[in-house]
Amino acid sequence: MKHANGRVLAAVVAAMALLAMVSCSKNKGTNEESNAAETKAAPVDMSQVGQVQGTVNYDGQKPAAKKIDMSQDPVCAKKGENTVESMMGNATGLQNVFVYVKDGYNGTAQAPSTPVVIDQEGCRYHPHVLGVMAGQTIEIKNNDATTHNIHPTPAADSGNREWNESQGPGAAPLDKNFGRPEVMLPVKCNQHPWMKMYINVAKNPYFAVSDADGKFTIKDLPPGDYTLAAVHETLGEKTQKVHLDPKGSQTVQFSFGGAGGAGQ
Amino acid sequence: MICATLLLLVAGGLVTSNDASLAVPDWPTSFGSFHMPRMTGGVLYEHGHRLIAASIAILVFCLAVWTWAGTRQRHLRTLTALAAAGIIAQAVLGGLSVLSANWADPRWRLALATAHGVFGQIMFCLLASVALLTSRSWQQEPARTIDAADAPRLRIWTGLLVFMLFVQLVLGAAFRHVWTKWGPGTGERMEAGRIVSWFLVPHMLNAILTAAVLVVATVMVMKRAGGNRSLKMPGMFLHVLLLAQLLLGVGALLTRVVWHMDTPQPEGPLIWTTVAHQTAGALMLLTATVLAIQVRRASPLAAGEERSFHKSPSREAVTV
Incomplete structure (x- = not known):
């Protein structure tokens, strides 16, 4: 009897320890507080700011976009053809490259109060690559007649938190944010495994995503010496040093692909 | 069931x-x-x-x-x-x-x-x-075809086989889940090379050891089985499963690690080779467990050993 009581006590203690461990690690909500958002923004002299614009090119023949089979869900299949979005853009331009000031800007900036929007339509994410400031609200909408789940998987050491929520047709938008800078944070839908997108969480507002021509513009950048980085979801990162004079304008070019290019 | x-x-x-x-x-x-x-x-x-x-x-x-x-x-x-x-x-x-x-x-x-x-x-x-x-x-009444002198050795080898297959299962499951949740295509929270060296390489090395233990254990048992089908059948089935499992393992390796790198969604060959590899592994663990139990049953009773394990005294038990 004594032994039995001891075993029961040990089991209760073990269960409580497990519960304590689990509850300690549980989520307290998926909206995060940002260091960047908390600090007071340093004023930028808007009379001196300039801009950096440029193009991201793909050297050589782009691989053909792979076709996606959406027959798993009739609602998606009805939306027509879908292809992988990683190599989009015109003949030479590379779309969906995130270009940002990686180094050189030491000021602080407050996250804008206006949200950025992710739309789920045609069983795809729009946009495929998104730039957002740490702490800025991301409004996630579902315009499909099917349920999606939104599942960001941040890097383990990023300080951002993984979460997974479903959103039915006509459901209210989800408002989320990420508190720590992170580049190419993958987001997927486990109901439709082809649905993938990337969120780039920046610590400053100086970033852009290349368009179908591979063009990008980073506006209102204070004068200074910067390291600019261009990141592609599968081709990796290229960097360039840029000097910007007061009210100046600089043009840079990044090249990805087999032939290399101006970027390092 | x-x-x-x-x-x-x-x-x-x-x-x-x-x-x-x-x-x-x-x-x-x-x-x-x-x-x-x-x-x-x-x-x-x-x-x-x-x-x-x-x-x-x-x-x-x-x-x-x-x-x-x-x-x-x-x-x-x-x-x-x-x-x-x-x-x-x-x-x-x-x-x-x-x-x-x-x-x-x-x-x-x-x-x-x-x-x-x-x-x-x-x-x-x-x-x-x-x-x-x-x-x-x-x-x-069980056919006690195993000699008292051989019984301890056979119990150890069949027990070792179950243990090795269990280790193989843990390594395989860990690789499968780390690769699909943290590997390429998921933001690569862990470098593909690291996942391979931490989980897949040990899984492959253990596969060689497990295959060796399986062959030794089953050959030893089958040599001493005589006409005892309850020992022969699991042994033979394990040989068939081993061959199938090694081929499925190579298939899963190719589709999961070598060819899957750039596919937009899981495709048929990947899905079926990995699921078949996992299922064949489960069948191997089950068959090895059955073999270990049957070896124990076919061994002579040790002094003081509980008889109920060796023979069900009544027909009252349910059939699963």
Whole structure:
């Protein structure tokens, strides 16, 4: 009897320890507080700011976009053809490259109060690559007649938190944010495994995503010496040093692909 | 029930291979309710897996109640009570692996999903043991074809085989879940090379050792089996499974690691080679467990050994 009581006590203690461990690690909500958002923004002299614009090119023949089979869900299949979005853009331009000031800007900036929007339509994410400031609200909408789940998987050491929520047709938008800078944070839908997108969480507002021509513009950048980085979801990162004079304008070019290019 | 449990293992494998484990983000409800959701996309695999699991849980509870009501055999009562407790534990592990996607430390999800995969196969072997111990052949006097001098050695080798297959299962499950949740195509939270060297290489090295242990153990048993089919059949079946499993392992390696790098979604060859590899592994663990039990049964009784393990004294036990 004594032994039995001891075993029961040990089991209760073990269960409580497990519960304590689990509850300690549980989520307290998926909206995060940002260091960047908390600090007071340093004023930028808007009379001196300039801009950096440029193009991201793909050297050589782009691989053909792979076709996606959406027959798993009739609602998606009805939306027509879908292809992988990683190599989009015109003949030479590379779309969906995130270009940002990686180094050189030491000021602080407050996250804008206006949200950025992710739309789920045609069983795809729009946009495929998104730039957002740490702490800025991301409004996630579902315009499909099917349920999606939104599942960001941040890097383990990023300080951002993984979460997974479903959103039915006509459901209210989800408002989320990420508190720590992170580049190419993958987001997927486990109901439709082809649905993938990337969120780039920046610590400053100086970033852009290349368009179908591979063009990008980073506006209102204070004068200074910067390291600019261009990141592609599968081709990796290229960097360039840029000097910007007061009210100046600089043009840079990044090249990805087999032939290399101006970027390092 | 064994066939249904095998089906459940296949369904579980399809969930992982289709990257659908989080298609339903809550548990024990599905999308906040117990009603049937729309069975499309990943929901078909995840909710389908839950439905099969719930059906098997009901069968296991019925089995436990029936056994406790119908027999006083301690080992059967213990096994069925363990099965009933195990099915609850397995459901909780599966549920927590879903919920852990929202926890702060992402390693919980890896650990829980791996534990869920491993524990599922332990349950498979446990239920198979109940089926064996309640089978018609178990009611008959066992053919004690193994000499007293050979018995300890055979028990050690067949026990070692079960242990090696279990280690192989843990390494395989860990690789599968780390690769699909942290590997390429998921933001590569862990470098592909690191996943391979930490989990896949040990899995492959252990496969060679396990294959060697399997051949030694089964040849030793079959040489001493005489006309005892309960020893010969599992041995022969293990040889067939080993060959199939090695081929499926190469197939899974090619489709998962070598060819899958750039596909937009899980494709048929990847899904079926990985699920078949996992299922063949489960069948190997089960067959090795049965062989270890049969070796024990075919060994001479040691002094003071409990007889009930070797022969079921009555026909009152349930048939699984």
